[in-house]
Amino acid sequence: MTTMTEASVREFKMPDVGEGLTEAEILKWYVQVGDTVTDGQVVCEVETAKAAVELPIPYDGVVRELRFAQGTTVDVGTAIIAVDVSGGAASEPAPAAPAEPEPAPVPAPAEEAEPQGRTPVLVGYGVAVSSTKRRPRKGPEAETAAAQAVQAELNGHGAAAPAPAPVKERPLAKPPVRKLAKDLGVDLAQVTPSGPDGIITREDVHAAVAPAEPVVEAPAPAAVPAPAPAVAGYDSARETRIPVKGVRKATAQAMIGSAFTAPHVTEFVTVDVTRTMKLVEELKQDKEFQGLRVNPLLLIAKALLVAIKRNPEVNASWDEAAQEIVLKHYVNLGIAAATPRGLIVPNIKDAQDKTLPQLSAALGELVTTAREGRTSPAAMQGGTVTITNVGVFGVDTGTPILNPGESAILAVGAIKLQPWVHKGKVKPRQVTTLALSFDHRLVDGELGSKVLADVAAILEQPKRLLSWA
DSSP states (O other): OHHHHHHHHHEEEOOOOSSSSEEEEEEEESOOOTOEEEEEEEEEEOSSSSSSEEEEEESSSEEEEEEEEEEEEETTTTTTEEEEGGGGGGGGGGGGGGGTTSSSSSHHHHHHHGGSSSOOOOTBOOOGGOOOOOOOOHHHHHHHHOOOOHHHHHHHHHHTTTTTTTHHHHOOOOOOHHHHHHTTTOOOSSSOOGGGGEEEHHHHHHHHHHGGGHHHHHHOGGSSHHHHHHHHTTTTTOOOOOOOOHHHHHHHHHHHHHHSOOEEEEEEEEEOHHHHHHHHHHTTOOOOTTOOOHHHHHHHHHHHHHHHHHHHSSEEEEEETTEEEEEEOOOOEEEEETTTTTEEEOEETTGGGGGGGHHHHHHHHHHHHHHHHHHOOGGGOOOOEEEGGGGTTOOOOOOOOOOOTSSSEEEEEEEEEEEEEETEEEEEEEEEEEEEEEEETTTHHHHHHHHHHHHHHHHHSSSSSHHHO
């Protein structure tokens, strides 16, 4: 009977929803224990280092267990939900439902059952092989002991005390907190959690260490809690700490890697964009652009694409392993977008082949999807060059940092009415400053200058789009 029950349980493991991701945070569960799920039904939303993604379950069944609480960061390849897929026999295990809240004995059988079939993953995704480990099989004595422990718990017997042991062996804590505890020699099983859903925080670890130092000098128990903020260097009344995770963590790591790997060079040019602004207003009235987003960024993007067409060597990447420059015959145009989860850079695939209306539609979809937090990991992979519009914040210009693997990034400053010499006279004109950062291993000063000069020339005289495109 036990064998049949184990065989009917399938585990859904955290998939690699991007390329090379190692972990994801569970943002929200859409199902609870006892719910019936169907193949393709979304069961939870997770946040990776690149985006928030909804995960569908790959089979039908009844939810037996949710392995992790919301807000928990889980390694790729770790089982996050157990589902009873017995189908018609689903009514048989129903009486066991009250035991669902007790998670201790369930993981062991489920881990045994998984090798019998194919590991469930999302279509197009893969599970990192190195992240998945098979738990050693337990003998009949261990299974019997586990069953007795659960029954004793339900009957209110004191013999149930050993059952929670497996849970306490791995308290809820995020990888950085576990590393901190290891460095400080703190046993997480002895730490009292204060975070949501029983998660151990950095402050909890520091608080656990604090008594070790002051106890010698001040044996009085009342003096023990006081040193905790001093050890952490953190005044909760005057400071707020925000965990660095998800998109923000990935952005920080990528920027550090880029800044210290690629030799950056930034060039600037100030340009009169009065004619470009007039063209934007004309396109807004054009029937071909009805319902589309038309703004200066659209023409700036088109100008950069034309400049790349005229100077194709700028669209490249550096292959460190092969010591080669890889020229790209396509342009995946990245657009930096500020979202509540942090800055992300989705890109428009094969932007070089799109007409102006098609480019406008793609930009509109990209921005809307990013603001809603639904940008897919695929949309943020494979970029070749990027545009970041700092002008929307009223900033004149900046020195942007390259996205890893890309050769150039164009920063667009605020467009302002300024005095400008036009046809020999000082007149008020719409003016902006452009900044182009590029990888000096790939792009020398001459090539970078040509690209920036071409973009500026097109924005000053938009009719060049017709003759240069």
